[in-house]
Amino acid sequence: MQLVDEFRDARLAKRIRADIEELSTKAGADETNPLQIMEICGGHTHTIFRHGIDKLVPRSIEFVHGPGCPVCVLPMQRVDEFLELAERDSVILTSYGDAMRVPGRNGSLQQCKAAGVDVRMVYSPSDSLEIARKNPDKQVVFFGLGFETTAPATAISILQAAKEDIANFSVFCNHITVPPPIRSILEQADVSIDGFIGPGHVSMVIGTRPYDFIAEEFGKPVVVAGFEPLDLMQSVLMLLRQIVEGRVMVENQYSRVVTRDGNPVSLSALNEVFETRPSFEWRGLGEIESSGLRIRKQFAEFDAEERFGIGYGSSVTREGYRDQYPCGKVMIGKLKPFDCPHFCKDCTPETPLGALMVSSEGACAAYHQYGGFQ
Amino acid sequence: MCLGIPGKVIEITDEETNLGIADVSGVKRTVNLTCVAGCGLQNLVGAWVLIHVGFGMAVIDEEEARETLRTLHELGDAQEELFAMLAGDQAVQGH
Ligand code: SF4
Numbered sequence: 001m002q003l004v005d006e007f008r009d010a011r012l013a014k015r016i017r018a019d020i021e022e023l024s025t026k027a028g029a030d031e032t033n034p035l036q037i038m039e040i041c042g043g044h045t046h047t048i049f050r051h052g053i054d055k056l057v058p059r060s061i062e063f064v065h066g067p068g069c070p071v072c073v074l075p076m077q078r079v080d081e082f083l084e085l086a087e088r089d090s091v092i093l094t095s096y097g098d099a100m101r102v103p104g105r106n107g108s109l110q111q112c113k114a115a116g117v118d119v120r121m122v123y124s125p126s127d128s129l130e131i132a133r134k135n136p137d138k139q140v141v142f143f144g145l146g147f148e149t150t151a152p153a154t155a156i157s158i159l160q161a162a163k164e165d166i167a168n169f170s171v172f173c174n175h176i177t178v179p180p181p182i183r184s185i186l187e188q189a190d191v192s193i194d195g196f197i198g199p200g201h202v203s204m205v206i207g208t209r210p211y212d213f214i215a216e217e218f219g220k221p222v223v224v225a226g227f228e229p230l231d232l233m234q235s236v237l238m239l240l241r242q243i244v245e246g247r248v249m250v251e252n253q254y255s256r257v258v259t260r261d262g263n264p265v266s267l268s269a270l271n272e273v274f275e276t277r278p279s280f281e282w283r284g285l286g287e288i289e290s291s292g293l294r295i296r297k298q299f300a301e302f303d304a305e306e307r308f309g310i311g312y313g314s315s316v317t318r319e320g321y322r323d324q325y326p327c328g329k330v331m332i333g334k335l336k337p338f339d340c341p342h343f344c345k346d347c348t349p350e351t352p353l354g355a356l357m358v359s360s361e362g363a364c365a366a367y368h369q370y371g372g373f374q
Numbered sequence: 375m376c377l378g379i380p381g382k383v384i385e386i387t388d389e390e391t392n393l394g395i396a397d398v399s400g401v402k403r404t405v406n407l408t409c410v411a412g413c414g415l416q417n418l419v420g421a422w423v424l425i426h427v428g429f430g431m432a433v434i435d436e437e438e439a440r441e442t443l444r445t446l447h448e449l450g451d452a453q454e455e456l457f458a459m460l461a462g463d464q465a466v467q468g469h
Contacts, residue, residue: 008441043376050449070376094465096375096427097458120469123462124428126406130466146427149376153429156408160391201378204424204432227378228445257424257432265409266431361376 004056007229016233021058023240029060036062036192036333037239038185040178041199042069042361043227049366051229057236064333065363067181068199070146071098072331072355072362073282074174079104081310082143082172086117088308092135093119094128095143101358109143125157125171132161132169141304144173149201151175151293152266155273158295158302172304173295175274178202179210180291181282185332186218193333195239197232198224200254205270207262208250215248226254273299277312283355284328327354330363337367344368378426379446379455380439381405383418394418396425399443399452403459405430428462 007013029035039045045065048054054063067073079102085091093109100110100121113119122128125142132140144154154171161169178199185191198211203224211222221242225235235253242248252258273296280292294312295303305311325342329335337343337356347353349365356362360369381396381403388394392408392415403425407415410423410430422439423430434442446452 008444041376046377050451097461098375120465121458121461122465123458124406126404126428127462127466134466134468146375149378149431150427152409152431153406153427156406156429201376201424201426201431228441256438257434263409263431265412269408 006051009230013230013233016230016237017056020061020233020237020240023237023244024058024060026244027240031059034060034062035194035240035243036064037195037197037236038064038066038193038333039197039232040066040068040182041197041202042072042359043201044197044199044225044232045069045363045366046361047227047229047232049370052370053229053232056233061236064193065331065366066196067185067282067285067331068147068178068202069356069359069361070174070176071102071359073176073284074099074102074145074355075281075283076102076104077281078172078174079109080106082141083109083112083117084310085141085172085304085308086112086119088139090138091118092131092138092140093117093143094122094131094140095119096123096145097121098359099143099145101352102355103352103358125154129157129161129166129169132166136168139168139170142169142171144171144175147176147178147199147202148205148270151274152205152269155269158273158299159269161302162299167301170302170304170307171295172310173274173293175293176280176282176291177293178206179213180288181285182211182214184285184288184291186214186220188332190334191332193220194243195221195223197235197239198222198250200224200226200231200258203252203254203258203262205263205266207260208252208258209260209262211250215250219248221248222250224250224252224254224258226256272296280312284331286328325354327356327364330356337364340364375427375458377446377451377455378424378431379452380422380434380442381425381430382422382439383407383420383430385419386415389415396423396430398425398459399447399456401456401459403428
């Protein structure tokens, strides 16, 4: 219980823990037959490990670390396609720090930077826009990455570029959306997830409505959660209550920030700038229908794919990119990181083979750093 | 990048493009407030917003903000986020 004492409200944490214990027994779960709860968002994975919440809940609860880390699911090919741009003259590549270490076939962005390519790590797409303003003789390309939380920032930056007529700014768009991979996971026959912890910050943008299908079509409970350790504990409890009481619905634990309908300004910017791609590849999960965003024709001049002719999947035959590592199985809860033969052997945060080892939100990196149940 | 960090809006600097300055754990950073400007841009001065990649994405109350900051600091996540902001400034300067 030492872990609990570190909580801001240790008494409340203790009570929630006791309730979780009691309800999981009522639900018929035990150590050998645990309830599988998938936290969709990489931010939650991060919180769970940093605070040892996986160790705090009874062993009758097992967290499955979902596909919600955009760095982890980024196909290697997209890094390669982006780096192809570096071969052209007068290009400045910009990226969030998170994507700098993702291995591509010819190295990562960081390695290319070390080799002399002008790759700059930015905090915001607005930094990228500012670099474009300051370097009118260069083409500045931003590596757009992330779910619905960061996509509005990209969209608003493109709208701003259009307004100011900034002709040397474009986005290499890899934005993806949360609901489609959840559907794809649920459609797999041998998946036995009992409930979902919905992403707090994505839901701040899209609201809770887009998860209705999880409850209605697949009969699984969902609780959208905040990012404090207590938020997560409470959400586990709310899921258990639904399971024990035989209710199936989308509940919102994070109502301080999340509404049913989302943020109208963010949604309208997303809708104005982006459209859904027919399909997009998720590393470890394969192609998922309607899961990616691309820039609408109307904003083609700000679309690096259009401007430089590096369309999605155009560079090399996709076959060569099939992952030979079992990262996808880890992502849907069929394999624990330490059951992967590469884990901590030839796959480490310094020399990642799979993307789950790259980001601090990746399950394998988290197990490497904090350890999990062994 | 996905984390988000609370900041307190201290002034509005550009009404047309919805820009303001936020104080994020002592670091002043320009943030885009388009997504939270619904209740009037000027009303945001003094308010706490949750900032993702330089954009205010939600208005939060002060207690929530302080608690989030406390957790982020304890775990070193706030430092990482502030480092990313600094790196962004440097990137704009040409590094
Ligand atoms: S240890 Fe490496 S190769 Fe194995 S699943 Fe994790 S990231 Fe993939």
